[in-house]
Amino acid sequence: MIDSGVAGAAELLRQAREIYQGDQAALAVLDELDQRLAGPLRIAVAGMVKAGKSTLLNAIIGEEIAPTDAGECTRIVTWYRYGHAPRITLHPLAGGPRALPVNREDGRLVFSLGEFQAEDVEKLVVDWPSASLRDLTLIDTPGIASLSSEVSGRSTAFLLPEDAPTAADAVIYLMRHLHASDVHFLESFRDTAAGKSGTVNALAVLSRADEIGAGRIDALISAAVIAERYSRDDNLKPLALGVVPVAGLLAQSSRTMRQRDVDAFMALARLDRNQRERMMLSVDRFVRAGPEGLAGPDGLAPELKESLVQRFGMFGIRLAVAMIRGGIDSPTELAHELARRSGLGQLLGTVDSLFQTRAEALKARAAVVGLESLLSGSQPGQAAVLETALEQLLAGAHEFRELKLLGLLRTGGAGLPARQAGEAEQLVGGRGNLPFQRLGLSPEAGPADIARATREALGRWRSIAENPLLVDSSAVDACRVVLRSCEGILAAMPAVR
Structure with missing residues (x-):
């Protein structure tokens, strides 16, 4: 809606280059952050072993290019991004990148690591000419809670780094049922550097949903009921924006x-x-x-x-x-x-409304977190001016304030009654970022309908904000963010203001 955070992040990265000129290590970090800000949204696909990650990834891309067997490549973090021609690049832990042959067998892409073992490989990068990857980079991760601590550790190190921002802007987390290990991972993902804003940038998928109904023709209906129950679970709700049932194999x-x-x-x-x-x-x-x-x-x-x-x-x-x-x-x-x-269509629509429509804000937030990490390792006073500007950006950029409020609303920390908290969550984009979704209107709603509903929401939230009984500072701040979000919708519709 408003690009102050995106522009502010880009400007901070430019200023950082001036401060760190001559520091090759720092400049390499800034190069990566610039590429991240300019590139497609990065979404990791995570879950326990046999949750169906590679199968779902193939469904999203529309081709069988992610390995779904138990071979070596399923133990490696693999990036899938758009490319004009098919290409597979292996990045070893030691040495430079190596090109791998692109082989198809019976319509499937077949990976061969050559002389390398999985434990010697940092990542694989697959460039593929799929329209689904033009605006989205997908990252397939090894199974969490694997019997192999080495395999499980790869996902943990990639998705939950201890001293650096995670490489993913958001995560699609697959689960067959809701287990304690699922909740634990999502809690850990929220607590990584990318989660310091307090936002929620994970979507849960009830994968292999057809198995819930024993393969009956009405299996997805049963799965949808369970997914809805999970989405209201007190343990899961603060960690994921929703739960979508998908029959991954059929998809x-x-x-x-x-x-x-x-x-x-x-x-x-x-x-x-x-x-x-x-x-x-x-x-x-x-x-x-x-x-x-x-x-x-x-x-x-x-x-x-x-x-x-x-x-x-x-x-x-x-x-x-x-x-x-x-x-x-x-x-x-x-x-x-x-x-x-x-269920693939519902999943893609949910990813689009929750992540893609606010991709710039999520990428900018990741770039800012990366810059924070770089500054934290600097000599005292080396980048004091930049640190001040960064704090001001985090506090003032509306997109970041929305992301933070969304996290507070999901955890009940915004100080608002349940009904108002639900409406606030919707207005700041927690159920979809497009204007009609924020206002709870149908997709067919026209500009006049959107403008009218926005003005009604503005009036309603002004009354809430001006209520003398509203003394909780968190609630007051929440009202300000909601009002600014409504004003932003109107500002984007000059013809019907």
């Missing part, structure tokens, strides 16, 4: 669907209903071969059916067949509808 496979998959679904849809339902009672019954190992009455080879189970799960197979019998006969339409029903 990935629907985005990478092949013609042979469609043909198999069509064949299953043509079967007699009773015969098909008996066959789909279990995975074993579904993939079982016919007499003497031949294809069953559906005409599908056991190997193909096993491939369908591995790629779509029984939930995806049942859903695809039901859609075809409901009238969908276009492969493109089938793929799009399966992706939507997987």
Whole structure:
């Protein structure tokens, strides 16, 4: 909404270059912060082992380029960013970067570390010409709480550094159920240098959501109920902006669907209903071969059916067949509808409304945190002027004040009654950063509707701020931030003011 924080961060980095000229180590840090401020938003995908991180990442990108098996590469932090041509770069712990061959097998990208072992590699960087990566850099991390302390330690060191800002601007955290280790990680992420603003920049995903309903066709409905309950959990609410249920396997496979998959679904849809339902009672019954190992009455080879189970799960197979019998006969339409029903669309929309629409503020906040870390290691007095300017920016930039208030509201520390706290959270962008989302309007709301709702909110919050019974300093500050946010919406709509 307002770019004072972004412009202020850029100016502070420029001033820092003058102070640290000749200090190559400090200039290298500033180069990285400049690149971070100018580049796409960085979102890490984290979670415990087998939570489905790489599968979901493939679904978001729209191609099978993240390794989903238990190979060496799943133990390495891997960056996926936009590039005009496919390229894989290995960054070893010792020595310079090495280019790796780009190999595809059966539509999947296959990684080969060559003579390197996973423990010798700092990170992999995959440049890929995917439209999904133009405005977003995704970072796949090894499983947290792995049986291997070395593997788990890689994620911890990357996402929760002790003496430096984390490299991620936000995190998508996958969980199969809500465990104490999930809460512990999110608490730790909030307490890293990037979390010093007190903001909440994590989104939880109830991954493998189709398994919650045992693969039934209504599994996502059951998962949505559980996700909603988790989102109100007193332990999780202060740590994540929401919980989204996603059937990751279906999301990935629907985005990478092949013609042979469609043909198999069509064949299953043509079967007699009773015969098909008996066959789909279990995975074993579904993939079982016919007499003497031949294809069953559906005409599908056991190997193909096993491939369908591995790629779509029984939930995806049942859903695809039901859609075809409901009238969908276009492969493109089938793929799009399966992706939507997987929960991927809801996840992408949530990421966009909560993170992408305030990407500049999140990146600026990360740059400021990085600068704070650099200044903390300087000689006393070396950058005193810059430290003062940095403190003023953090206290005065509205985007940063919004992020801080959002964190306070999620933890109940803003001093407002529950109803007012809920409205304040919405108005500062906690449920979406676009004007209609901040005001609780429908996406079709026009400028006049937005302006009218904003003026009503302004009047309401002015009355709250002027209430003589409002003596809590945190509540007073919260009112000021909310009022400034409403004023910012109107300022961006000069034609209807």
